[in-house]
Amino acid sequence: MVLALGTAGVVLVVLVWELMRPTLARGLASARAGWAARVRGPEPVGYDPGRERRAEQRARALLRSCVDEQDWAMYRDLGLLRVWGGIGERGRGSDASYAYLIYPHKPIVAYVPATGELLNEYCVEFPDHSRPFGSARLPDSDDVLAKWMALTADERRLIGEANMHLPGRQIDPERIRRDLARVERWEREQAGGAPGSVRAA
Amino acid sequence: MKPGHGEIVLAEGDVEIPEQERELIEAFRRELDSGMWAAVPLAAPGGRRQAELVRSFEDVPRDAERVIFFPRAAGGAPATDAS
Numbered sequence: 001m002v003l004a005l006g007t008a009g010v011v012l013v014v015l016v017w018e019l020m021r022p023t024l025a026r027g028l029a030s031a032r033a034g035w036a037a038r039v040r041g042p043e044p045v046g047y048d049p050g051r052e053r054r055a056e057q058r059a060r061a062l063l064r065s066c067v068d069e070q071d072w073a074m075y076r077d078l079g080l081l082r083v084w085g086g087i088g089e090r091g092r093g094s095d096a097s098y099a100y101l102i103y104p105h106k107p108i109v110a111y112v113p114a115t116g117e118l119l120n121e122y123c124v125e126f127p128d129h130s131r132p133f134g135s136a137r138l139p140d141s142d143d144v145l146a147k148w149m150a151l152t153a154d155e156r157r158l159i160g161e162a163n164m165h166l167p168g169r170q171i172d173p174e175r176i177r178r179d180l181a182r183v184e185r186w187e188r189e190q191a192g193g194a195p196g197s198v199r200a201a
Numbered sequence: 202m203k204p205g206h207g208e209i210v211l212a213e214g215d216v217e218i219p220e221q222e223r224e225l226i227e228a229f230r231r232e233l234d235s236g237m238w239a240a241v242p243l244a245a246p247g248g249r250r251q252a253e254l255v256r257s258f259e260d261v262p263r264d265a266e267r268v269i270f271f272p273r274a275a276g277g278a279p280a281t282d283a284s
Contacts, residue, residue, distance in 0.1 A: 051206070054207070055206050055207035056207070057207075058206075058207035058208045059202070059207045059208065061208075062202075062207070062208045062269075065242075066242040066250065066252070066269075067250055068249060068250045071250070107277065123276060123277030124274050124275070124276060124277050125274070125275055125276075125277045126202075126271055126272040126273070126274055126275070127272055127275060128203065128204045128272045137204050138202055138203075138204050138271070138272070139202075139204075139207050142202045142207060142208075142271070145202070145269075145271075146202065146271045146272070146274070148252070149240040149242070149252035149254075149269065149271070150238070150240075150252075150254070150274055152250075152251035152252050153240055153251065153252040153253050153254040154254050157254075157274075158274055161274045161275060161276060162274070162276055162277070163276035163277055
């Protein structure tokens, strides 16, 4: 009798456990998810993964509206801007004794156009410590525009703010020489209207 | 210019209308007080484009179409790739 009751009890417990197991498993998983969500904190409100791309598109439009058509075409095709140097000289222009290459989020590179000799790297950034939109970096084209504005408006001041290094500190000199060759080839093509010029949008 | 966002229009108005000019001046001062630089894109003699940094609203040419505010330049961190 006792054995029969014991067996029936065990069977009952096993049956109840089998019936309750899915419900318990769901409850446990839900509790785990809730705990993980509390640990993660609230989801960012209005997070938009395309925001940086649209910011760059706006920045390109702004850059295009500020610089010469030729300069814009150079940036569009080659990804860099050239600014003629002007400190201590009467005016800027293609006869300047030195010039700068502006890359997005890279140092400004000074060089001698006549010889291609690299002079210095000027490491400068435009940090916004308030970070109102989740990133302290300007869009690439805004960084280029900021450097262009600061260089053409007050070259001496910008160079004074920058950390100066010898060429090669951050950008491979071979890359710069290749870029100078690309600029030269690009200008020849522009001047001659030669076919094959790169026209990336 | 705002990091992660790009261009934002802060204020628009006509400097010939006193009320709108006041709003423009307030926006200008607010940005400079927050540490931004202000630049006006111009066409230089000879047709080349360049910018002019302005430190007060009076320095802004009356016929300027816009003033662009951007974070103040600082020496880049030499130990990182970003400059």
